[in-house]
Amino acid sequence: MSASGSIGGTARREPHTPESTIGRKPDYLHAESTLRSWFLTTDHKRIALLYLASITGFFVIGAVAAGVVRLALIVPNGAIMTNDTYNKAFTIHGVVMVWFFLIPSIPATFGNFLIPLMIGAKDLAFPKLNLTSWYVFMAGALFTLVSVVLGGVDTGWTFYAPLSTAFSNTWVLPALIGVTIVGFSSILTGLNFVVTIHTMRAPGMTWFKLPIFVWAHYATSLIFLLATPVITTALILLIAERAFHIGVFDPAYGGDPVLFQHLFWFYSHPAVYIMVLPGMGVISEIVPAFAQKKLFGYRFVAYASIGLASVTFFVWGHHMFVNGQSDLASLVFSALSFAVAVPSAVKVYNWTATIHKGALRLDTPMLYAMGYIGLFVLGGLTGLYLATLAINQHIHATYFVVAHFHYIMVGGTVLAFLGGLHFWWPKFTGRMYSEPWGRVSALLIFLGFNVTFFPQFILGYLGMPRRYATYPAEFQLLNVLSSAGATILAAGYLFPMLYLVYSLWFGRKAPANPWNAKGLEWETSSPPPTHNFLSPPEVPRIPYDYPIQAQESRDQHG
């Protein structure tokens, strides 16, 4: 096996090998090829690919469960499956998508791969810890999936007590334990990133030369470190209550169920920024590259990342407006939720200003990025509706909420994920994918997404509650539309899986910098060598040193 990395072997297998790569040391993919060299690797790039493979698997599981939910909702009377099956399907969809896909998706894959490259380091600060966190992640996620094999869970991804501790007769315990374990993997990843960004930057890579992607991951890592322990406590208490009747949340034990919601949302609202901030980082790399223009307001975008990560800790109460929290608390949480819109809007303005008068190229990553911006804006604006106390009374716990968070989480995170995957695919794999197929899928996903979720805003506004298997017959038309959209969306997801895998063997060999992008990760070969750079990279004069530099003077004091 080891010979496959040798020069002769590579040249024979690769008719398209570019001249420049002949005689080069083997890259990180070919350095070693035993199974052991993958499962015991401490190379951050290989670990990133381990994550990529695993979260793709979890995405497929979550997507199948979503398909089941949409299938059930084609008819109003619950004739397709029992209520029980329906509850289990939406629970497993939520649990898998939120905990095992959205949260690790961009940080654990792109973050792991790119942060050391972008700051000019050889690896993350703690490579063994990095591998450990993948194993912890897999152990936790598989533990949770055991509960599905045993018969499923019906509490929803939020595990609200006392349903989860006293009333549910399903396999809540393994699910809870798995999610708790996965939390530690997030903490370890966040810790590794924070330390790496602080201590491993190449000489000359000052904080204000860092790509926004790195800033976004820095902010995300702070949330990992500061919020995850709190959900861990909450989950430990749930486990103790369910398994040993050590009660804290169940009123029967003197506990308080609203307390669980406080602890849960103290994490889970910031968690939504664990999902969106990395996506914003991705978009901030793609947009300047495909406009060939310096990112507008670089410093504002960097500050907005930290700003978002900070305010996000003070808005959890907007999930409890109707749960008996005091009016004053609701008022404060409502006002603070509005404040979240400010840094979010800053970012959107900066992206649009970057696109404006740029030399625009509408390649696949850029199509995803533009789709992202549109969907994120709609998701964010509807968040303001939800944060308005009076309106919330009407649309709380309806499909309006479902539509809102899907616009943010699928429209935002997933599109950013796919955009980033296409953008850095040549760097990850050394291969180009099929551009026409890429564009078709990006458009298909955008279309499918809107057909699926836009009707849900209307459904929610009309009063269809979430999490029920049956609904009044007058809602059927919009539900059928939504399910039809989901089919288009599914096709849109399927295509990249096919043509990206195809490109691994048959794709054109990628040059070091196919997009003419800036940033240190493009200075090394595609794919990079084991320790990232053959000679120490040269840190650019300014970040986003693109040919079009409008607004530079204004940025200097920004």
Added chain:
Amino acid sequence: MSERLADGVGVARAEHFESVAQQREAATLGIWAWLITELLLFSALFLVALITRIQHPEATVAAAKHLKFWIGATNTVVLICSSLTMSMAIEFSRMGWQRAMVRAMLATAALGGLFLVLKGYEYYADWDEHMMPFLSNRPFALAETPAARLFVNLYYVATLLHALHLFTGIALLLGMTWMAAKAGFLARHQNWIEVYGLYWHFIDLVWILAFPILYVVNR
């Protein structure tokens, strides 16, 4: 920066770091970040315990009076002593006194063990007094007040979580002592002792927070 502190004491540079100084900085920052997350893990529990006290003062005080103050106080002293021996181990490691260091580490582990034994005895006494509300076969002594039950439950979760940390800490410490007793350890991994020392002090600190919050306030 010099890689040597004293004869035969130092840190070997790992391949992905540019210098030992960078490596040390990363290790220190890493352990501090980890300790902050650990503190948050406990602080959610402590916060809930404090809120319970504020909302239900009588019931919590009644429950807190059942806790074995003197065992808790003794354990506080035991842990402070263990922090002292751990500090000595660090000091010896810096000077290259390997034997003394190993002994100080063993003393630390022994004090940690003593804490667990005392804690175990305390749990036994709680059981004896019917202060375990989650047992169905032993009716809870303060059954008429749900808030007392809540407080006692929090006490168990917090102290068990602390005991779990201590248990892991002792296991790690013994493992490390075994490695540290070998020749040449201090020349390569002196900073492991420093980093581990911070963790041990942290376990101590959590108890020093837990003791007043659970045992003492409002007594």
